[in-house]
Amino acid sequence: MNFVVVGCGLIGQKRAKALRAAGHSVHMAVDFIPERAEALARQHVEALFSTDWRKSVSAPGAEAVVVATTNEWLAPVTTAAIRAGKHVLVEKPAARTVEEIDAVIAAAREARVQVQVGFNHRYHPALQMARKLCDSAALGPLLFLRGRYGHGGRLGYEKEWRANPEISGGGELIDQGVHLIDLGRWFLGDFDRVDGHAKTYFWNMPVDDNAFLSLRTAAHQTAWLHVSCTEWKNLFSMEIYGRDGKLDIQGLGGSYGVERIAYYKMLPSMGPPETTIWEYPGEDKSWQLELQDFDQSIRSGISCGPTLDDAKAALQVVETIYGTV
Numbered sequence: 062m063n064f065v066v067v068g069c070g071l072i073g074q075k076r077a078k079a080l081r082a083a084g085h086s087v088h089m090a091v092d093f094i095p096e097r098a099e100a101l102a103r104q105h106v107e108a109l110f111s112t113d114w115r116k117s118v119s120a121p122g123a124e125a126v127v128v129a130t131t132n133e134w135l136a137p138v139t140t141a142a143i144r145a146g147k148h149v150l151v152e153k154p155a156a157r158t159v160e161e162i163d164a165v166i167a168a169a170r171e172a173r174v175q176v177q178v179g180f181n182h183r184y185h186p187a188l189q190m191a192r193k194l195c196d197s198a199a200l201g202p203l204l205f206l207r208g209r210y211g212h213g214g215r216l217g218y219e220k221e222w223r224a225n226p227e228i229s230g231g232g233e234l235i236d237q238g239v240h241l242i243d244l245g246r247w248f249l250g251d252f253d254r255v256d257g258h259a260k261t262y263f264w265n266m267p268v269d270d271n272a273f274l275s276l277r278t279a280a281h282q283t284a285w286l287h288v289s290c291t292e293w294k295n296l297f298s299m300e301i302y303g304r305d306g307k308l309d310i311q312g313l314g315g316s317y318g319v320e321r322i323a324y325y326k327m328l329p330s331m332g333p334p335e336t337t338i339w340e341y342p343g344e345d346k347s348w349q350l351e352l353q354d355f356d357q358s359i360r361s362g363i364s365c366g367p368t369l370d371d372a373k374a375a376l377q378v379v380e381t382i383y384g385t386v
Contacts, residue, residue: 062359063088063122065147067114067138068129069101072152076127076179077101079348083356088123114138119145125359128152129179132235133228136161143168143176148359150352152179154239155372157230159380166369175358177351180243180367184347184354187310187322188244190339191301194324195248200303205283206248208241208299211292212316214264218290224266231383232268234259238288239375241299243367245276245284246374248301252276252284255381263291272382306334314345 062085066077069092077087087105091114092098102110111117114134118126118141126142128135128151136156142149143165155178156162169176182188194200211233222228223236246252254277259269274286295316301308307325312318320341325334354366 062086062124062148062356064125064127065089065091065117065120065123065142066101066127066129067091067118068127068131068134068152069094069097070129072179073127073129074101075348076129076150076152077105079352080127081105083349083352085352089117089120091117115141118142118147124148125150125355131222131228132157132230136165139176140165140168143172143174146172146174148174148355149176150179150355151176153243153372154230154235154376154379155369156376157235159373159376162369162373162376166373169369173362175355175362175364176369177355177358177364178367178369178372179351180240180371181347181351182240182244182313183247183367184350185313185320185345186341186347187312187320187339188299189350190322191299191308191310192247194308195301195303199306199324199326200301200308201305202303203249203282204302204304205285206245206299206301208245208284208286209288210237210241210297211287211289212237212295213293214270214290219264219266224264224268226268229268231379232259232261232266232272233270233288233290234272234382235376235379236288237290238272238274238286239372239379241286241288242274242276242284242375242378243371244299245286246371249282249284250278250280251374252378253279255378257286257382259382274378274382276378314341 087108089109090101098110102108125148257274259272276284299310309323312320
């Protein structure tokens with residue numbers, strides 16, 4: 062397919078690279094900063110560039126749109142692309158608020174297009190293996206999970222767009238937190254009890270730099286989550302506990318460390334478990350795997366990856382926590 066890529070920052074560049082690796086084409090690169098749009102377009106044969114997303118998302122030479130903008134533009138650009146009849150892959154959180162995403166959902170229901178949300182952490186190999194093991198009942202009935210995700214920021218972090226609530230919609234909770242919320246729900250199901258709080262401990266900014274969550278399903282399974290941009294040493298950790306065993310997932314590659322998953326199988330005698338470990342030291346291919354589901358959704362007409370409803374569920378948790386501040 063031919064894609065329009067709206068937003069040519071780091072994530073837009075990663076998604077454009079994944080498109081090329083998957084055999085797709087970038088028809089047009091779009092960004093408010095013309096030099097950035099032009100630079101991305103030059104990396105793709107015959108790609109055009111523009112600063113006008115409103116015209117670009119309806120370009121007749123493209124079938125699909127990648128939306129990788131800052132948060133305040135995610136919903137407007139996605140809605141415009143949907144109304145232009147384009148399939149859309151939109152970066153998480155897909156909107157700043159539940160009200161914004163409800164409008165996108167309404168537009169999608171009226172159109173015969175596929176919209177997938179970029180919760181690409183689902184496609185990391187360790188998390189794919191975790192899902193396979195859970196689906197095979199290797200852990201038995203799931204009891205609870207514990208997740209931690211964080212980075213240490215950088216000089217000037219409090220002056221970046223993520224620190225501006227009008228642009229971002231919030232702080233660390235709506236940034237990295239939605240990944241943990243989505244993964245928790247992916248494994249345990251819908252949460253009907255939401256507790257926790259968000260707090261600014263270190264960065265001089267009007268949004269949170271830490272959030273602590275306790276989420277429970279109707280069956281009383283619990284996701285206990287902490288997201289932080291005062292982690293100092295980048296960290297991703299998720300432990301999933303079942304009646305018959307445990308999964309321990311660490312790292313996402315790069316500065317988060319080598320991605321690995323350990324499966325601890327409880328023995329009838331209990332005591333030390335039987336242990337199997339997988340490591341994934343190679344290139345992060347989650348972006349390409351995500352595109353495979355997007356392709357399949359378009360071909361079949363049935364959503365295969367994270368949906369707008371998944372994004373809404375994460376935003377509902379975010380709004381509940383922010384409402385308790």
